[in-house]
Amino acid sequence: MDLDKAILGRRSVREYKDQPLDAGLISTLLLAAVQAPSAVNEQPWTFTVVRDQSLLNRISQGAKAHLLATMSEAPHEDHFRALLDNPDFQIFYHAPALILISAAAQGPWIVEDCALAAENLMLxxxxxxxxxCWIGFAQGFxxxxxxxxxxxxxxxxxxVAPIILGHPKAAPAPIPRKPPEIRWVG
Ligand SMILES: Cc1cc2nc3c(=O)[nH]c(=O)nc-3n(C[C@H](O)[C@H](O)[C@H](O)COP(=O)(O)O)c2cc1C
Incomplete structure (x- = not known):
């Protein structure tokens, strides 16, 4: 696929078909993930693949409880609190696979490195x-x-990066972007 088409077309998907993901396909996608640049070429990323739905349910429950216990009482969080309180809400949207990108090394740029691998994976x-879809709800837990x-x-x-993967039920609508804020200096 043309790079522009991938960059413009990728959307966060929150509805998946009940269709398992082939291990070979996941491995191929991870070959793309590791082509990301990394600081000092450290390549600190590791990939934990989870396809067991009961384990994903348990992680979702743990993550929801963790978020509810640690989030602020601020009114702007009310929407998230209601969502996390809903027993029917599964933070992974019942996707057939979660790829957790974690850094195995220490260093000042491990988060950036893993995030770049995540973007490659999603594209x-x-x-x-x-x-x-990147599931930030899972990160703290x-x-x-x-x-x-x-x-x-x-x-x-x-x-660093919990990324769900699966066959989309439908193509999500485009999300408008703010125009880039650019300061031309000099
Ligand atoms: C660091 C990060 C954390 C995110 N966490 C969540 C999440 O927990 N749940 C979710 O549904 N989407 C999550 N998203 C997806 C964003 O909501 C989404 O990227 C954004 O709304 C733009 O939509 P698009 O990805 O379709 O362009 C996250 C995205 C990023 C980059």
């Missing part, structure tokens, strides 16, 4: 006809000892 998924234990992650690893 490659779109080019392959799949949907994806997956960084707790309880969250890491659920996935068997080594304690020093830093989970």
């Amino acid at each position: 490659a998924a779109y080019a392959a006809g799949l949907g994806s 997956l960084n707790t000892p309880e969250g890491k234990e659920m996935l068997g992650l080594p304690e020093p690893w830093a989970p």
